[in-house]
Amino acid sequence: RVAEQAIDAGAVLVNDVSGGLADPDMLTAVAAGGVPFVVMHWRGFSDAMDSRAVYGDVVGEVVAELRARMDAVVSAGVPPERLVIDPGLGFAKLAQHDLSLVAGLADLRALGRPVLVAGSRKRFLGRVLAGAGGTPPAAERRDGATAALSAIAAHQGAWAVRVHDVRATADAVRVANAVARARAGVR
Structure with a gap:
């Protein structure tokens, strides 16, 4: 119902973290609404998420699961x-x-659809910043890492990134694009 109301109010995209799995009416609403639909890789609700983080080849498995979805x-x-x-x-x-x-965004892009990367302030960025055994910074202190991640994702062909600090991320993406153009000899 929320997606239907959002579309009626003018939403131009529906982003469902379950890819339509959590709500049996979601796909019908999106199909009827005529808007783009973000299909996120999802293995279940938050209460069991960590136990489902088991992969032999994370990129290959996520690509296969997204293709099926x-x-x-x-x-x-x-x-x-x-x-x-x-x-x-x-x-x-x-x-x-x-x-x-x-790192494997090219494999995701091979699915033939635009790729959205939503890494803003995520826990894994805190772990990267903390290093081995360190204490991860609070989420609101991860905007620099988010900008770096977003610039890398954009450089690898991501269609869009979802972020909290838009200005810093846009600046980082602009710089990454300028470097890529310079590497290609384009002014």
């Missing part, structure tokens, strides 16, 4: 051109899994 969403009536995918950083993943997924 995309097929289900399309079968439910959402046109494939309206799908955006999200690797679900922080959802049933350990810090190394999240980093591997960002």
Whole structure:
């Protein structure tokens, strides 16, 4: 019902962290609403998330699970051109899994849909900043790490990033793009 009301109020995209799995009516609402739908990789509700962070090949498994979810969403009536995918950083993943997924964005992009990276202030960034055995900084002190992650994701072809501190992230992405253009010899 929230998605339907949001679309009626003018929302131009529905972002469902469960990819339509948590609410049996979500896919019908999105199909009827005619808006893009973000399909995030999801293995279940938060209370059991950590126990589901088991992967042999995190990138390969997330790609396969997203492909299956995309097929289900399309079968439910959402046109494939309206799908955006999200690797679900922080959802049933350990810090190394999240980093591997960002490093493997090309494999996610091979699914043929735009990729949204939502890593803003995530726990894994705190762990990276803390180093071995250190105390992770509070979420609101992870904006610099978020900007770095977002610039890397943009450089690797992410369609969009979801962030809290838009200005710092936009600046980081602009600088990364300028460096990429300089490397390519484009002015």
